[in-house]
Amino acid sequence: MSLTVEKILLEFSPRAENILPAIRQISLVFGYVDEEKTGKIADYFSVTKTQIYETASFYDNINTEKQPPFVVRVCFSTHCALSDAKKIIAEIENILHIKLGDVNHPKFKLEMMSCVGRCGEGPVVMVNGKVYERVTVSSVYEMLEEYL
């Protein structure tokens, strides 16, 4: 039995405070919320499609476009920046043969992210939601090995 948008929506009662959790859940299960899914969510909550798209496109943790299988996100906020996050980014670029922000790679995407509240344990890297703390230039390869 596979999950469909409709089945996920039925877990939420159609009230305004469930809109964001529902979009988030659908984005998590399918990887992104496209126009078709946006329409279904809008119908379920009896709001306009625009409102759902507006909300979905605003938040960092919700995607409105199909993502490559592995999204590598490096924190570049104050504390991590001071502990050489720039060098980590350069090393990841080297290993994965991609550029920061490149959207055309079939397998990987590398982007910067905002603080995730682990400032004591920086630099922080997140691969598909899995968090790696105290990453060093020499430990980058080891971290990425399982995804290569």
Add this chain to the structure above:
Amino acid sequence: MAKTEKILTKNWGHINPLKIADYINVGGYGALKKFVSEMKPQTAIAEIVKSKLSGRGGAGFLTGEKLKIVAENASHEKYFICNLEESEPGTYKDRMIVDNDPHLLLEGVIIAALAVGAHKAYLYLNGNYHKQKEILETALEAARKKNFWGPGIMGSSYDLDIEIFSGAGAYICGEETALLNSIEGRRGEPRLRPPYPTETGLFGKPTCVNNAETIANIPWIILNSGKKYAKLGATCSPGMKLYILGGSVKKPGVVEAPTGLTIRELIDEIGGGVTLGKEFWFAQIGGASGHLVTEKELDTPLTFSRDCPIPLGSGSILVVDKSANIYDLILSWTEFFRRESCGKCVPCREGTFRLHEIVSRWQDGEISERDREALKDILWTLENTTFCPLGRFAATAMGDAVEKLKILCK
């Protein structure tokens, strides 16, 4: 520095945060019991007003006054929201509260929500705090079984429903009106104030939004009286505060200490001083949106008072030594605000973008004459014309870097 009583961190490391029995054994939920059996909502709020507790999220608004405005509103439907969004870089105190003592926070939420007459409370949690969500879910479940929330709390006529609302990753949602929009399923853009959320908040009803750390102080105030709380720390904004020390200090981490300490005391006595072999350059107070402090200002006491030249903000203290890469640091501020600007108002949307462009062009310590002029204009615009405080925050640290550190000047 005299040793003072711990309020927020007294149980950290001593109890199992997942076991409600541990918390009850050390006197937990005693304040709730006292509130339900002996106090009226008005007396509880009067105690909080007397304590002069101010908002720990950064703005420093008096909590008692805020609760009072909502409590005095005649509306039958009111909401109470605990703000655990906490996306300010360098700030993780609320996460530590949840990690180490979730029931202290819950007890505070329950008392404050009942005092203002709300029947529904939300815990607005940062979207990246997955583990903390599980901890809070376990804690809520346990507290419900003990009848600390739900219908007829501890045999009284109080009803309260508590729900965790997970954000989806947006810095601006820490701003209370943006947070409300987010719960309503809209873009997390700030609303025009007034009307303030205390009158027209979530779904148009009076809403009280408080930072998690603020709320965690409430059980102590209920048990020990507001008068006693007002004697702790600085007279203008008394109480205990969680400081988050980071960067080049010997002992980084979250520490509880009274308000009104000087920055030097915090770095030297609590943080153990600057890391060996490093030379102090400047400190940033209150996360990426905070002011920079150089050597000669280190003796300024930090408080929430508006007269204080350096606001305490979220309590984060970042020590930067002379070997730090200032280019990366400045780029991290502008990159952060460019990404997190919500796009509602032009000065902030464009300003943060152009600011980042200028800083990206800044190499080898030199920028062009034209960029330098533009920088001045952009900083002024961000400072004075943006819709919400985010724009001002984006300009704070940059402005200080230009003014105090003489960076981007030639």
